Amino acid sequence: MKIAVYGQNFLEKNIPYLNQFIGYAYSNSIEIYIEKSFFDILSSFEEFKNLDFPIFSNYKELTKDFSLMFTFGGDGTILSAITLIRDSGIPIVGVNTGNLGFLATFNKDVFIQKIDQIFNKKFHLMPRSLLYLKTSITNINTNHNKFFNFALNEIVILRKETVSMITIDAYIDNEFLTSYWADGLIISTPTGSTGYSLSCGGPIISPDNHNFVITPISPHNLFSRPLIISDNQKIHLKIHSRVKYYSLSMDTRLTSLNKENELYIQKAPFYIYLLQEGKNTYYKTLREKLLWGIDQRN
Incomplete structure (x- = not known):
């Protein structure tokens, strides 16, 4: 399996999650390609100074043989990632290390717990129009x-x-x-x-x-x-x-x-595909992000 990894910034507190992600990929012979700018950000941390992964820098290098793209950040990171995904059909796994996260629906803790299911595509693939x-x-x-x-x-x-x-x-x-x-x-x-x-x-x-x-x-x-x-x-x-x-x-x-x-x-004549936990998790996301039901009568 071949996957792409993308992010716009990275915080030190998220190092353990990325380390577990990389360790899982290594142990399962998964090829990781990291976007060049994100690779440079990660390389500034001591824990990742010796990273030895192939990199990509534009959409032409994201061929259809990539199985998934993992984005680390928030919804803005996913919006930026689609300029690389384009019409390739590569599904996006949004790992929410940011704040709101309507699109990046996998909380970083949940992401690690369910990483095996994610790689085996046990979750729902939601097409989004553009x-x-x-x-x-x-x-x-x-x-x-x-x-x-x-x-x-x-x-x-x-x-x-x-x-x-x-x-x-x-x-x-x-x-x-x-x-x-x-x-x-x-x-x-x-x-x-x-x-x-x-x-x-x-x-x-x-x-x-x-x-x-x-x-x-x-x-x-x-x-x-x-x-x-x-x-x-x-x-x-x-x-x-x-x-x-x-x-x-x-x-x-x-x-x-x-x-x-x-x-x-x-x-647009194509869709962007987001991997999410279930078909109806959108309404769960609305309740959580917009604080619906916070009234104690609910």
């Missing part, structure tokens, strides 16, 4: 930064370098919907419905639904409310601003676009 973005003028995926134009959580349009609102004309399947006068607009997947969209009043949608959510950010019109649409529909956005540029965010990645650049958003 958003795909095209622009009318600039192809943001061909510049020198190779901006990854897919999003697992959300695409966000925000005003830039101005305190004034922007206006966003929205079309659904070429039919005019409305003009949002707001600080911005969030297009969210069910996965992202517990993120930025939720904090702006959007609904929570379980990940097995086939929907997108359109959520305005601080709208000036009191009748502007979040809208749920089918993920088979295509979204077209035109942005009007007093300044030349607006900000575009895709998960953890941020760039600026000229206001003449129109956006075309639709469902």
